[in-house]
Amino acid sequence: MSLRNCRNVKVLEVSPVGQLKRPDEFFEIKLEYPDWDGWKPGQFVMIRPAGWELDLLWARPFSICSADGDTLTLFVQKVGRGTGRIVALKPGDTVSIWGPLGNSFAMEPEIPTLLLAGGIGIAPFCGYVEQHPHPENLRLFLAHRLSLDCYPFAALSERVEGVCMRDDQPEDLQKIIAVMKEQIVEYAAKDGLILSCGPTPFMKTVQRFAAECGVRAQVSLENRMACGVGACLGCVTKDGSGHHVQVCTRGPVFWADKVEL
Amino acid sequence: MNMNVSFGGLSLKNPVMTASGTFGFGLEFAPYGDLTKLGGIVVKGMSLKPREGNPMPRIAETPCGMLNAIGIQNPGVENFIRQALPVLPWKEVAVVANLYACDAEEFGELADILAGEEGIAALEVNVSCPNVKEGGIAFGQDPKQICKVTEAVKKKAGNKPVMVKLSPNVTDITICARAAAEGGADSLSLINTLSGMAVDIHNRKPRIANVIAGLSGPAIKPVALRCVHQVVQAVDIPVVGIGGIASAEDALEFILVGAHAVQVGTANFLRPDFSFDLVDELEKLLEEIGAGSLEEFRGSLELPL
Numbered sequence: 001m002s003l004r005n006c007r008n009v010k011v012l013e014v015s016p017v018g019q020l021k022r023p024d025e026f027f028e029i030k031l032e033y034p035d036w037d038g039w040k041p042g043q044f045v046m047i048r049p050a051g052w053e054l055d056l057l058w059a060r061p062f063s064i065c066s067a068d069g070d071t072l073t074l075f076v077q078k079v080g081r082g083t084g085r086i087v088a089l090k091p092g093d094t095v096s097i098w099g100p101l102g103n104s105f106a107m108e109p110e111i112p113t114l115l116l117a118g119g120i121g122i123a124p125f126c127g128y129v130e131q132h133p134h135p136e137n138l139r140l141f142l143a144h145r146l147s148l149d150c151y152p153f154a155a156l157s158e159r160v161e162g163v164c165m166r167d168d169q170p171e172d173l174q175k176i177i178a179v180m181k182e183q184i185v186e187y188a189a190k191d192g193l194i195l196s197c198g199p200t201p202f203m204k205t206v207q208r209f210a211a212e213c214g215v216r217a218q219v220s221l222e223n224r225m226a227c228g229v230g231a232c233l234g235c236v237t238k239d240g241s242g243h244h245v246q247v248c249t250r251g252p253v254f255w256a257d258k259v260e261l
Numbered sequence: 262m263n264m265n266v267s268f269g270g271l272s273l274k275n276p277v278m279t280a281s282g283t284f285g286f287g288l289e290f291a292p293y294g295d296l297t298k299l300g301g302i303v304v305k306g307m308s309l310k311p312r313e314g315n316p317m318p319r320i321a322e323t324p325c326g327m328l329n330a331i332g333i334q335n336p337g338v339e340n341f342i343r344q345a346l347p348v349l350p351w352k353e354v355a356v357v358a359n360l361y362a363c364d365a366e367e368f369g370e371l372a373d374i375l376a377g378e379e380g381i382a383a384l385e386v387n388v389s390c391p392n393v394k395e396g397g398i399a400f401g402q403d404p405k406q407i408c409k410v411t412e413a414v415k416k417k418a419g420n421k422p423v424m425v426k427l428s429p430n431v432t433d434i435t436i437c438a439r440a441a442a443e444g445g446a447d448s449l450s451l452i453n454t455l456s457g458m459a460v461d462i463h464n465r466k467p468r469i470a471n472v473i474a475g476l477s478g479p480a481i482k483p484v485a486l487r488c489v490h491q492v493v494q495a496v497d498i499p500v501v502g503i504g505g506i507a508s509a510e511d512a513l514e515f516i517l518v519g520a521h522a523v524q525v526g527t528a529n530f531l532r533p534d535f536s537f538d539l540v541d542e543l544e545k546l547l548e549e550i551g552a553g554s555l556e557e558f559r560g561s562l563e564l565p566l
Contacts, residue, residue: 005292005293006293006532006533006534048531048532054325054478054479054507055324055325056322057322057325057326057327057478057479057527057530057531058322058327058530059530059531059532082322096531096532098293098532098533223317224318224320226320226327226329226530227283227289227529227530227533228533229285229289229290229292229293229533230285230289231283231284231285231289231290231305231529232282232283232320232329232331232530233282233305233314233319233331233334234319234320234329234331236314236317236319236334237317242313243313244313244314244334249289
């Protein structure tokens with residue numbers, strides 16, 4: 001690894017995604033490319049605006065969506081004070097960035113692969129689809145709460161088979177779970193691979209059905225982090241043998257049968 | 262400017278150390294800077310046996326600070342010696358082991374094991390971790406226990422200098438400082454985290470599974486500075502200042518009140534190259550303010566008569 005891969009970069013653009021109902025929750029952030037040697041889908045970065053000075057202290061972790069050599073793109077959901085201040089950044093503002101961090105999703109080009117995304121959990125799959133040599137072997141399933149245009153689903157489903165379901169009415173959740181199960185059963189039958197990212201209950205569902213069907217599945221965790229480099233031990237999860245391991249360095253992607261959610 | 266500092270049996274190329282629990286075993290930060298640039302690295306607290314630490318959630322952000330209750334999750338002293346120490350550049354940077362135990366005897370055993378390790382420059386004794394229900398808190402708050410534990414470590418430490426890390430969660434920290442000095446400590450480091458808590462009114466739960474946690478970061482710097490100031494006046498052994506250091510100016514404040522060196526903790530999370538940059542910035546700032554030397558500046562605080 002090269003030295004000094006914590007850098008200051010400029011914000012290029014911050015734009016809201018999805019204008020229909022909640023124009024203030026999802027944002028696409030473009031940053032100057034931090035001159036990495038490379039990165040893999042599933043990895044993440046830590047971002048801390050220089051303007052934060054001493055409050056807030058922690059950088060925030062985000063999945064890498066895409067990076068084309070000039071621009072690094074992230075999807076940010078405004079959920080609290082930190083993300084609120086990140087989406088309020090203006091072009092030209094400086095942020096510290098370190099990464100790419102963590103491991104990445106398994107990529108087996110010839111194997112039918114099901115991407116299961118819960119809401120903003122779609123973010124790492126943007127890069128995955130982009131880098132996959134055989135996108136025809138991919139299917140993306142998105143369970144979403146807000147209107148579809150809040151998520152980069154349309155662009156992705158131009159390249160891969162896309163299925164989406166909205167969690168809007170009380171009865172929707174059970175329907176979504178039923179469809180998830182159907183799909184996991186289908187991919188188990190064809191000895192496929194399942195990758196998932198989303199809220200913990202979503203991934204627990206994936207973990208449970210994958211175990212029942214005996215299909216290989218990975219989950220990507222997004223625990224709260226302070227350092228992102230494995231030092232603070234604030235983001236740990238339990239591995240398959242009940243030991244605490246850092247999500248930032250041993251994950252964020254784990255095989256579903258080797259992690260406690 | 263000559264940035265070397267020698268105190269309490271330690272010889273450092275500069276006064277910037279990294280605080281235990283905020284810098285892993287050092288290797289986590291190797292991609293972000295040259296570890297040998299630092300004055301010293303105090304590694305993650307270690308116990309005789311591996312510890313899983315506390316349940317999650319373990320950390321919470323607070324105004325200009327953070328709470329943590331990690332619970333000394335560590336692979337145990339033997340695994341540290343086997344796996345981490347051989348890959349640390351200990352010939353070029355002082356590696357200080359941080360010892361955690363539940364009684365004086367165990368502290369002695371840890372010291373005994375580490376005393377034989379060439380790669381260890383000093384032992385820092387954690388008598389003050391407020392996170393762990395069993396032990397830590399009792400030592401840190403009871404001067405008799407501090408003295409006893411220091412003696413136990415000192416007896417087994419061979420030629421390794423012993424630094425005792427003090428808790429601020431006491432009525433009078435100078436009493437604890439004197440107790441450590443009486444026990445034979447070569448130096449003191451302070452402060453450890455302040456005992457704190459955070460709760461969530463929406464789910465009506467504590468934000469940290471352990472409920473009580475340790476507050477760190479810039480929010481605690483004034484408390485730390487006051488403690489260092491008082492302890493420097495109270496004992497003859499050298500003091501290392503810790504608590505909310507997030508700039509070269511902060512570091513110099515601790516040195517102004519009399520600290521021989523500083524430890525950077527939470528600021529390592531601001532960005533992973535923070536401590537490396539601080540080494541350069543500290544020297545620059547000393548020159549900028551016209552300090553003749555580090556030694557001249559140390560303890561030169563002018564108090565009202």
